[in-house]
Amino acid sequence: MTGPQRPAFHEGQILAAADLSATVQYARGAAVRHALHLHEWGIAEGLALVTEARTDPLTNARYAEVSVEAGIAVDGTGREIVVVDPVVLRESDFEEVNGADQPTDEPYPVFLTAADQESAAAPRADACGAVAGRTRVEESYRILFGRLGDERLVGEQEPPAVGAAPADPPVRWLVLLGYVRWTEGHFTGVETAARGVAPRYAGVRADAVTARSGALTLRTHRNAEEGEPAVVLSGGDAPSLVFGLYQGGGSVAPLMTVAANGNLTIEGSFTGRMPAGSTLVTSGTATDGMLLPLPPGVTPEQIADGRVVLHTHLTPRxxxxATASTLHSVVESAVDGDRRVRCRVRLYDPLATGGEVVEAPGAVDFLVLAAVAATNGGG
Incomplete structure (x- = not known):
């Protein structure tokens, strides 16, 4: 087994067409290997399905003219597919594939695939006046309509072997662009996903990603849009890892920051699964009839299923x-199964006229401890 062969030339060599073709083939092979093994295949730019409202002149019915935006995709063979200008989808092409189907609300998949065709450039004559073959091949494409369910074919495609040369003509590889809806002879809309399958976008395979500016940013959209999330890894004098949201000026408002010393700063609240054996506490003052609060992060469901055991301690206040001579005693100081406080006190003033005993609601200082069971509820 040999590796890729790089053409080499010397003075006085007579160059044949095969020599020049080998030069082109070597460069094509290198580009394919780079695209295939350092990147994930998919849509790299554009190629969205867009609609424009139209009216059928015969029926006055409203429908959608569907176009594919200009853009670039790289298929699973490493082939680059370039759509230079927007392409209007032809309803006649759709009917050839799906015209016999019964009416349905289900959207149909639309695919892009690579295709070669001879260039429109005129053949050239050689030195002897004979007409030679065409000297250009246009790396073109085809837009295909699939049947319902054909979107599953995208995930079943197998990439070529390592080092495989570019295929001429190109191997058919389906790149899903989206879906169209069809009603009574016209397109009526588009969808970006259906039946759990959405277009695939190009990515990168890397174990290390570096930034020349000293800050590396990850975001969910190509442009910095206000309100969208971003992760910023910064170096320099104050290294940090920040998760936040974009502001109007393009800066990131931090929601969570990890400093170089390990300190964690959170703008909101922190919740999550508590480790077995941990204890959370809350305290305060409550009056008769009030419901005791749970420590932050503890839910009633965790208590009900035994994952968290609750302990309460009450101290009557x-x-x-009304007078300095009034005596008091606690009649009841407890909390029921619903965490509701029961506190009653009796008041008696021996110096007051009548000397009546009065019973009234009381108040307590409470301490609530939530202990996570050692087995964490078995789950």
């Missing part, structure tokens, strides 16, 4: 009295 001295009630306010």
């Amino acid at each position: 001295t009630p306010p009295t």
Whole structure:
């Protein structure tokens, strides 16, 4: 087995067509290997399905003219597919494939695939006046309509072997662009996903990603849009890892920051699964009839299924009295199964006229401890 062969030339060599073709083939092979093994195949730019409202002159019915935007895709063979100008989808092509189907609300897949064709450039004459073959091949494409369910074919395609040369003509590889809806002889709309399958976009395979500016940013859209999330890894004098949202000026407002010393700063609240054996605490003051709060991060469901065991401690507070001679005693100080406080006190002033005993609601200082069971509820 030999590796790629790089053409080499010397003075006085007579160059045949095969020599020049080998030069082109070597460069094509290198480009294919780069695209195939350092990147994930898919749509690299554009190629969205867009609609424009139209009216049928015969029926006055409204429908959608569907076009494919200009753009670039790289298929799973490493082949670059370039759509230079927007392409209007032809309804006649759709009918050839799906015209016999019963009416349905399900969207149909639209694919892009590479195709070669002879260039429109005129054949050239050689030195002897004989007409030679065409000297250009146009690396073109075809837009195909699939049947319902054909989107599954995208995931079943197998890439070529390592080092495989570019195929001439190109191997048919389906790049899903999206879906169209069809009603009574016309397109009526487009969809970006159907039946759990969406267009695939080009990516990169790398174990290390570096930034020359000293800051590496990850975001969900090509442009920095206000309100969209971003992750920023910064170096320099104050290294940090920031997760935040873009502001109007393009800066990132931090929601969570990890400093170089490990300190974590969070703008919002922190919730999550508590490790087995951990304890959370909350405290405060409650009056008779109030529901005791749970420590942050603890839910009633965790208590109900035994994942968290709740402990409460109540200390009755001295009630306010009308006179300095009023005596008080606690009749009840407890919390029921619903975490509701029951606190009653009796007040008695021996110096007051009548000397009546009065019972009134009381208040308590509470301490609630939530302990995570050692088995974490078995799950």
